[in-house]
Amino acid sequence: MPVTDLLERSYPGRRAELKRDILRAALGCFNSNGIEATTIEMIRLACDTSVGAIYHHFGNKEGLVAALFFAAMSDQASLRLRYFEEAETTKDGVNALVFSYVDWVDSQPEWARYQFNAGFAVSNGPHKEELAERNRLRNQQVQEWFLRPGVGELLTRFPDELVPSLIIGASESYCRAWLSGRVKQSPSAHRQVLADAAWRSLNDV
Amino acid sequence: MPVTDLLERSYPGRRAELKRDILRAALGCFNSNGIEATTIEMIRLACDTSVGAIYHHFGNKEGLVAALFFAAMSDQASLRLRYFEEAETTKDGVNALVFSYVDWVDSQPEWARYQFNAGFAVSNGPHKEELAERNRLRNQQVQEWFLRPGVGELLTRFPDELVPSLIIGASESYCRAWLSGRVKQSPSAHRQVLADAAWRSLNDV
Amino acid sequence: MPVTDLLERSYPGRRAELKRDILRAALGCFNSNGIEATTIEMIRLACDTSVGAIYHHFGNKEGLVAALFFAAMSDQASLRLRYFEEAETTKDGVNALVFSYVDWVDSQPEWARYQFNAGFAVSNGPHKEELAERNRLRNQQVQEWFLRPGVGELLTRFPDELVPSLIIGASESYCRAWLSGRVKQSPSAHRQVLADAAWRSLNDV
Amino acid sequence: MPVTDLLERSYPGRRAELKRDILRAALGCFNSNGIEATTIEMIRLACDTSVGAIYHHFGNKEGLVAALFFAAMSDQASLRLRYFEEAETTKDGVNALVFSYVDWVDSQPEWARYQFNAGFAVSNGPHKEELAERNRLRNQQVQEWFLRPGVGELLTRFPDELVPSLIIGASESYCRAWLSGRVKQSPSAHRQVLADAAWRSLNDV
DNA sequence: AATGAATGAGCCTTCATTCAT
């Protein structure tokens, strides 16, 4: 089975090689120095091309920031989809959400770190509409899964607004802690504990 | 009962008036534009002083960023302390953590928003040591409360690293959603639900 | 009588079609944005070719600027020539100069606007020698016409340097005003008034 | 009688010294290289200050271009006013317009050259409204002079739009020729000839 | 303590031009 990395999945083909090189370099720089503190020159050095090439492919710095962010979102979404495909009951669905979240962070820590840091920049920059649209689509797909015939009981004991936080909140909190070095054990090591805790928090004793 | 705002609590007295003005202006600017995108000149305009005065009181931009961050931390800590003082059992302690967190965000949304955004900047800037030390102290105080004689059962079913996330994760997640406008109901409206869910997630069925 | 536009006259034939397309697009861009502010990319977009094609046909940006300028000069010169052919007396000659100038601006306002704006660029660019030579030729031809046997009296009451300004100054001034929208009536509407005024300004009461 | 140069008249006082230095340097650079081709760095070198100081005083390059243009306009206007004050009849008024125009160009050739070149930039840049307003005021003042009681006969034989060109067209044309080196005699040397020609062009034989 | 003009390093971005296909 050939190894396919996140970027190869987002920008397949040989022609896109430079584009992938730039994105990889940008990810490293943004995570090391912060987005604002990273200069185009740093990225250029890290992937050995020209300033012009970067602007040719991404328009400007904010375009690069957004492309990176959306690539991460897409990759995370495709893992969630895979996990959903094998789920049947509502509990399976909660497991799928927690597992896919936690496993993705565990396997792509650099991308996860970036996603946490870049959220503000993207949602306040010129690509905020695209971000809002992608978020809307994601939420809709998740909701549709839980409303699918055959899934069974619904999570109606809580306000709709609260449910996502109850499911994913603890996992997200732990992942942040892991990425910033405050805890040592990888998130995946706790995947079942986190999923069970989420499930318990959603149900009466 | 006199109204005392967050800044008056952190910098009391008449002599500190200008200092408080500057901090208030900075908070607004940082939240509106982002920290990096805010210039000293913007802050100066917003509080009608001189550039020199800002540097006189805070040394440099990073000093301002940190002063703001630590003021928020202190204020949040003092509320947590008040709630802890009235708690007795372990469950009371979990409630105190969730309630104090949620109520503080609800009453100081601008400071909470800033705290979320400024974390990266402070923990990578020249005040990172002070931040680490304050975090250490906070964690120690919370742990000591739960180990206090008379508190009763301990939360030993889970790895230590996981417990904070199980307690506060869902609340934090919901607060973030509220501050960014993704949900409408204020966090305080759900305080009991969030605390109960946290408690359930920590205990067997 | 077939319609023949300025560019078809300068670059006749089917093979020159692309060349004419490019020049037309460049004229529009230069007039809208100014010459320096117009990029090759803008021109490419406006005529739907490739950057390479533009460079193939005109060498570089300054070549394009000059080609456009010289096309305008040639077209204006050919109209002047036509008017001169039907003139006999000195007064006819003055009329021919004023009418041909005014009518050309009226019929080719975009080219006239360009001519006013591009003068500086061409006379300071790499084609300044060609421009000087063309100017010399034009002046010589005009002078020769007035010295032709049979034309009659000469305009000797004024320094030679002054005569061209006395003949064409008012017309040029009015044309500039018209092209920049400061006056509404087209220059041709005033052709006879302008020619008569020029004639009066050259003669005793 | 102390010598007062154009800039001292526009920006009097010792505090404005740097501002005047910058403007003087900018004028030289703009005339030598063209406005677009002049860089802020060139201006900085020519007056030995810092980039920041230039931006502090003029906002940006276009602000500098406009300040220079408006200084020239004001200076020219004040000379026109002086000449108008000593004029009585309509013919005196025409003389005042021609003389003040021609003498100003003769005494401030660098500023006149700049005015010709910068017109396009200013009337298409962010200060176009201010330019339009200043032009309106100037035209109004001139018109009011000719309508003053006691001035006598009016110039009603021609459309209003045409009169300014008839008066100043030849002079402007000659001044352009002089500034670009196409003629040698200074405009002032021909002031009476130009004024008389303008007057004749406005009157029946 | 307060002021704000001055500094200048450094950033993002543009764009004429080239050249391999």
Add this chain to the structure above:
DNA sequence: GATGAATGAAGGCTCATTCAT
């Protein structure tokens, strides 16, 4: 002849910080 990705020098502008008053 045509294409357009790649190049990289260079420019306008920003802004944290200093310091003379």
